Amino acid sequence: MDYGKLINCMRCGMCLPHCPTYRETFHETASPRGRVALVRKFQEGELDISDRLIEYLSLCLDCQACATACPCGVNAGELVAEFKCEKKAEEGLSFMEEVVLRRLLPHPDRLEAATAPLRLYQNSGLQKVVRKLGILKMFPPAMERMEDLLPALPAQPLRRTLQEVTPAEGKERGTVGFFLGCVMSLVFSEASLATVRLLTALGYRVITPKEQKCCGAPNILAADRKGLLDAARFNCELFSGYELDYIITDCGGCGAELKKYGHHLEGNGQAALFSTKVRDISQILHDHADLLREKLTPLPLKVTYHDPCHIAHCQGITKEPRELLRLVPELDYRELPGADSCCGSAGTYNIEKPEMSDRILQRKLENIHATGAEYLVTGNPGCLLQLRKGLAAAGSSVRAVHVTELLAASLGGDWG
Ligand code: SF4
Ligand code: SF4
Known part of the structure; x- marks a missing residue:
């Protein structure tokens, strides 16, 4: 970790009212300033790694509201994420993390196959019965929360049904690559279809490479830097095979990660070019x-x-x-x-x-x-x-x- 980023904090407190966890607790340890201080004390050898330290830091949402507010350019969320990545590199992934992050997420076909039972669960009416009888109360609370979050899934993931090339409507003004995020394809396919519709209506030919992989944002959340770098290399190589004016995404999480590929893969010209072409859908629509x-x-x-x-x-x-x-x-x-x-x-x-x-x-x-x-x-x-x-x-x-x-x-x- 770059120690210089830690010592930039002048402890002014301007970030405090912007931090959601500080607003809820008013605890210094749940504030950006407190988190920066904790990571700094650890780096300086004054704090040992402990469950309490991990608990304090893991309460950070990595929302980066503190970075927007900080006059010194300190990004507490990013510093906490970097700290977790360094620890994870020493400890290695758990069995479940290995399965999800390395064997499932980088393989769109496997990911789609894994969600097929969820479709059946909804379409067969089983979900209604399970919810009505409160059956999930018999399982760990995390499982009930995951089920609660599950929206109505589309009949097919969009990656399966969307053609690789969607022609422009009327006179063509250019070609864009569409980075179709995993969750957008699996869950919010109508929204991504709407994205393609808007782009074509503005005269863009839209190429959606079918082999694209998860952007790597879930890897970073799990402090798995290697998984993120593998995803970045693969996607940069794939999209560089097309002549594209822009690379568009309608997923905020993907966009934030894709724009950092050039930084993550420093010295890789393909990655630098990739990141300069990435636009959130709102940016390109706004241009027109x-x-x-x-x-x-x-x-x-x-x-x-x-x-x-x-x-x-x-x-x-x-x-x-x-x-x-x-x-x-x-x-x-x-x-x-x-x-x-x-x-x-x-x-x-x-x-x-x-x-x-x-x-x-x-x-x-x-x-x-x-x-x-x-x-x-x-x-x-x-x-x-x-x-x-x-x-x-x-x-x-x-x-x-x-x-x-x-x-x-x-x-x-x-x-x-
Ligand atoms: S992180 Fe930034 S805004 Fe917050 S206390 Fe430090 S210098 Fe001030
Ligand atoms: S990133 Fe973490 S420290 Fe910064 S505002 Fe969000 S919750 Fe608070």
């Missing part, structure tokens, strides 16, 4: 706002927007999605208080730290309801899973959708 405006039809809906951490804090994208929503005729846009504060999803945080995740989610839900919006729009699958689960549990009528679903609805076609 005038053309898009001409194509959109009225949607008289009350809408608010939640900033995914991976889009707002990791990629610095906040104005584009809002301005896109404001392009839709008759749409009543309402700003969400604390819009850029984490929803408590944070990868697998909502399974591993359920109590803190629920407290953070509760605050988010209260803010959503205070806007009076009918639709909550966002741009990351983890947030969609978390917010849909929270809204359903609260008996809310607010619907959570991806920004591309709403914009594609405004282009015309089915909605609702």
Whole structure:
């Protein structure tokens, strides 16, 4: 770890009100400043590794709201993640991590096969029976939480049904590669289909390489740097085989990781070029706002927007999605208080730290309801899973959708 990054903290406290875990606890150890101090003391040999130290650090969501707020460029979330990666490199992966991170995630076919039983579970009606009888209460709580998060799955993963090349509508302006994230393909296939539809409507030919692998973000969450680097090398090599103007993603988590490939694979020219071409879908749509405006039809809906951490804090994208929503005729846009504060999803945080995740989610839900919006729009699958689960549990009528679903609805076609 670069010691210089640790000593940049001048302990001013400007990050404190932006940190979701500090806001909930008011504990210094649950603040960015406290976490930086803990990692620094460990590096300086004044603290030994202990369960307590790991517990304090693992409460960090890696939402990076602190990095946005810090005047000295300190990124406590990233420093904690680096610290965990270094420990993991010494300890090695557990058996389950090895299975999931090395044998499942990098193989899209295996990943799709692994989710087939979940489709059967839903389509056979078994899920309804299990939920009604509360059968999952007999299993470990983490299993019930995972089941709770499970939304209605599409009949097929999008990777299976989407053609590799989707032609532009009308005059072609260029070619983009589409990085179809695992969760987007497996769960939110309609949103990614909407992404392709919007891109083609703007005149782009869309290439979706079928062999692409998971971006490696789950590896970093599990502190598995080697897995991330393997994924990065593979995807850079694959996409370099096409002539592309941009590489587009509609998954905030993937986008944040893909933009860092060049940094992760320092000295690798292919990776540097790859990362410079990556755009979140909201960025490229925003570049063509005038053309898009001409194509959109009225949607008289009350809408608010939640900033995914991976889009707002990791990629610095906040104005584009809002301005896109404001392009839709008759749409009543309402700003969400604390819009850029984490929803408590944070990868697998909502399974591993359920109590803190629920407290953070509760605050988010209260803010959503205070806007009076009918639709909550966002741009990351983890947030969609978390917010849909929270809204359903609260008996809310607010619907959570991806920004591309709403914009594609405004282009015309089915909605609702
Ligand atoms: S991390 Fe940044 S904002 Fe927080 S106390 Fe240190 S210097 Fe101040
Ligand atoms: S990454 Fe998020 S949870 Fe972690 S210290 Fe920073 S603001 Fe707090």
